Amino acid sequence: MSTNIITITPDNIDREHICCAISDKKGETCVSSKKTWMKAAFADGLVFRRLDERGKVLIEYIPAENAWCPLVANNYMHINCLWVSGQFQGKGFANQLLAQCIEDAKAKGKRGLTIVASEKKRSFLPDPGYLKHKGFIAADTAPPYFVLYYLPFDNSAPMPQFKDCAKQAHIDEKGMVLYYTNQCPHTDKYAPLIQELAVKRDMSVKLIKIETKEQAQNAPTPFTTYSFFDNGEFVTHEILGPTKFEKYLGGK
Numbered sequence: 001m002s003t004n005i006i007t008i009t010p011d012n013i014d015r016e017h018i019c020c021a022i023s024d025k026k027g028e029t030c031v032s033s034k035k036t037w038m039k040a041a042f043a044d045g046l047v048f049r050r051l052d053e054r055g056k057v058l059i060e061y062i063p064a065e066n067a068w069c070p071l072v073a074n075n076y077m078h079i080n081c082l083w084v085s086g087q088f089q090g091k092g093f094a095n096q097l098l099a100q101c102i103e104d105a106k107a108k109g110k111r112g113l114t115i116v117a118s119e120k121k122r123s124f125l126p127d128p129g130y131l132k133h134k135g136f137i138a139a140d141t142a143p144p145y146f147v148l149y150y151l152p153f154d155n156s157a158p159m160p161q162f163k164d165c166a167k168q169a170h171i172d173e174k175g176m177v178l179y180y181t182n183q184c185p186h187t188d189k190y191a192p193l194i195q196e197l198a199v200k201r202d203m204s205v206k207l208i209k210i211e212t213k214e215q216a217q218n219a220p221t222p223f224t225t226y227s228f229f230d231n232g233e234f235v236t237h238e239i240l241g242p243t244k245f246e247k248y249l250g251g252k
Contacts, residue, residue: 019050020056053088059082072163079101082097082115116222119141166222171232179219180208
């Protein structure tokens with residue numbers, strides 16, 4: 001098993017895989033939408049590193065001022081995703097990726113790291129137990145369960161926080177509304193699917209695709225990648241496939 005970490009850049013992105021989408025059997029839309037998002041974000045300082053294997057071992061981070069997240073964290077580096085799955089767990093890869101991120105952030109003069117998780121382990125969010133073990137501290141919360149963790153590099157680093165717009169878990173629009181971005185490679189596939197399933201039941205889902213970092217930084221949710229609301233209330237950040245969505249509709 002390789003221990004070599006590859007950095008995806010504008011020069012190699014077209015020939016390198018992004019491991020978060022390699023297991024999708026119909027992944028062309030997934031891959032292309034994510035890579036298009038990455039190509040634009042590189043200019044804002046996006047860094048994407050992965051293990052030189054066909055597996056999900058990656059870290060993605062960006063200066064917090066350019067993060068697609070409604071937070072106030074000046075001069076921090078924000079981790080979008082830290083993911084080690086399956087057979088690669090327990091081999092030190094998360095530590096290796098995080099150490100590289102810390103080294104890079106310090107070299108760029110950052111005051112620390114930020115990352116969005118929750119009070120307990122949840123799908124599509126990093127493990128808060130691991131973050132705490134590595135020294136991350138809870139800085140702020142946003143209902144119903146989001147927690148902004150930070151790792152300061154010095155005692156004088158200011159505490160980051162979520163913007164007020166993301167602290168309500170509520171929107172004014174009624175009905176089912178989905179906010180999403182192409183920061184995840186799978187949203188462009190599954191967002192239209194749930195809209196189609198709703199139509200078959202004489203219902204509707206309004207899709208709000210966040211296209212810019214400015215829109216993301218003023219979104220009504222800390223998790224702009226995918227946040228589903230119903231009748232104004234936050235429901236889930238987990239991507240709803242057809243089976244999960246059908247189950248949800250059945251309970252309405």
